[in-house]
Amino acid sequence: MRILLVEDDDLIGSGVEAGLHHAGFAVDWAQDGHQAKLALETTDYALVVLDLGLPRVSGTDLLKWLRGCGKDVPVLVLTAKGTVADKVGGLDAGADDYLGKPFDLTELIARCRALLRRSQGRSVEILRYRALAVDPAAQTVLRDDVHVPLTAREWAVLLQLLTHQGIPQSRARLEESLYGWHEEVESNAIEVHISNLRKKLGADLIKTVRGIGYVVERA
C-alpha cells in the first residue's frame, strides 16, 4: 500500500513517515503542494495524508484540484486549526477524514486503515480468503488458524494482491506498493517474494499472468 504524505513541517513529516512505514505502508513524503501535485499526477496512491497549512499551494486548493481531476483516492486531512468551520471546510473540499494537531500516531494509522478498508469495499478489518485470515492491523496471517510468519515485504505484496482480487498486478505496480521514494528497489525482489509466499501459503494462491504480472483470483 503506497501512501502520499503531504506535510511541510520537518519534524511532523519525518515522524509520520516513520510511523506509517512501521505500519507496513510504502510512504512518499512531499513537502509542498507542487511536489504533491507532481507525485499525484505520476503515481497511483492508495491514500493521501494531507496537511492543510502548506506553503505555495494550500492543502485545500490541492484537495480541490485533486477532486477536480476526478481522482477518488481517499484523503485524510491534518491541520492545526481545530475549529468546526475548518473541519467542515476540509470535508466539503473533498476530504474523507480529519485529524487535528497534535494527533496520536496510532489513531492516524488506524484511520488510514479504516479509509483504505472503506475504499476497498470492506467493512471488517480482517480479510478472509479461502483458508487464510489476514489482519492488516496486526500484520498477521493465519492459515487454517495456524500463524504463518511473513517478512514485511512479503506481507505488503500479499496485501496488494488480496485487496485487488481478480485484477492482475504488474511487477512495477507491486514494486510501487513496496518502496517509498527513498528506498532502493532490489532487482528480482518481487519474484523472490512471490515464490516465498507460495511456499508459505500454498502454491495455488498466486497465479502468474504471463506478460502482465500476478493475480489472486476472486474468492
Added chain:
Amino acid sequence: MPNSIRGRLALLVLASITLVWTIALGWSYLLATREVAEWDSARLVQLAQFIVLLDQNDLSILSKARIDARTEYSRHPTRATAADGDETPREALFQVLDANGRLLASSAHLASLGASESLAGATPGARIVTFGGRPWQIYVLQDNASGRTVRVLESTNSRSDLTTGVARRIAKPIALALPVLALLVWISIGHSLAPLKALSRAIRTRDASKLESIEIGPTPVEVRPLVDAINQLLSRLRLSITRERAFTADAAHELKTPLAAIKVQAQVALVTQDSAQQQLAMQRVVQGVDRSAHLAEQLLLLARLDEHHTIPAQPVALVALAQDAIAANEPGAQRKGVSVALVGEAHSEVIAEPVLMDILLDNLIDNAIKYGNAGGRVEVAIRRNAHAVMLTVGDNGPGVAPEDMQRLTDRFFRVTGTGANGSGLGLSIVARIAEYFGARLDFGTGISGQGLAVHVSFPLPAVASEHRRISDAQRLV
C-alpha cells in the same frame, strides 16, 4: 458639600434663594420700621396742632382725660397683649405753656413722672428724651399767633409689632414655600440628570464581552460628549481585543505544530525496534521541544514588550553589542557555513536600552543566517550620517518577494518554502523594539544585489550628539 450633582445643585439653588429672600426681607423690614417711626412722629405733630387750638376750659378737661395714642385696635379685644404693644392703650401726655412760660395745662400723669426738668429746655421740633427710666418721643410746637408752647410726649413703643407683624405675614408664606420649592428643585434636577442615570444603567448592565457602542436615545448636549468618549473608548477596546484574540488563536495554533511533532516523534521512538531510528526519533523530540521553547520565549518577549509604552533609554555602543551578537550566533553560522562580517564606525552610539538592543541584533543576525544560503555571507553594517545611525543586517540568500515585504513584520508571518523553522515572530519583535527608540525599520536588497537587508535607523537627537561628543573627547584624552 454633598458628593452628588443633584445634592449639590439643590443645596446651592436653595441656599441662593434663601439668601436673596433674607436680604429682601431684612431690607423691607428696615424700610417699614423707618416708615412707622415717621408716621408716629406725624401723629404727635397733628396732636400738638390740635392742642394748640384749645381754650383754657378744654385744656383743663383734656388734662384730666387720657389721650389714647395706640396705633392698632385689635379685632380680638379679649386677646391678652403685651403691656407695651401697639394694641394696648398708650397714653399721650401734653403740656401747654403761655408766652411767658407759665404752665397753662398739663396731663395729670405728667406731674407724677417728675419730667419738668427734662422738658424745661426743650426747643421746638421732635426728639427723644429719657426720663422716668423710659425713652420718650417728644414734639414741641411754638405757636406764634398765641405765643403758646405745646409739648406732646408719648412713650416710645419699644416692642411695636406693627412692623414685625407685617414682616411675619410676609415671611410666613415664604417659609412655607421653601420646602415645596426644595421638593420641586430636587425633582427637576433629578429629571434633568436622567440621561446620566440612563447612561450609568446602560454601562452597569453591560456584559463585559459586549463592546458595542452605547445608545441611550436622545441625549442633552452636556451628556453627549461623555457618551461619545465612552463609545470611542469602547471601539478602541473592541479593536484591541479583536487583535488580542487573533494573536492568542495564532499563538495556540503555532504552539500546536511543534507539540504535534514531539508527539509523533515520541510515538515513533516507542514503536520502532530499530535502535538507530529510535535514536533519531528521540533527537527529533528534543528538537521539537527546543522549537516550542523558542516559540514560547518569543511569545513571552512580545507580551512583555507590549506591556510597556516607553522604556528608559541610555546611550548604547552599537558596535560592541553587534560584536557580542555575532559571537553568540557563531555556532549557528558555522553549522550552515555562513560567514558573518561587521563593518562600521567604531564610535556609533544610539539612545536605546542594551538588553533590548541585544535582542534586536540577535533576531536580525539569526534571521539572516537562518534564511540565507548555506555557505553564504551575512554583513552587519553600522553607518552614521548627520541625522541617524543606521544598522543594516544583510545576507546574500534567496531574499523576499516584493509582495511579502509588507508582511514581514506581521506576527507569525513566514516566507513559505524556506525550509527554516522560525517562530514567525522575530521581525515583529525587532519592529516593536525599534518603535520604542523611535527607530525606522526598512527592508531592501542584501549583499551584491541579492538577498534581504534589514535597515534600522536610530535618530540622533541633540542630546545624543552632545553626549557622543563628550564621550569622544574622553576617549581622546
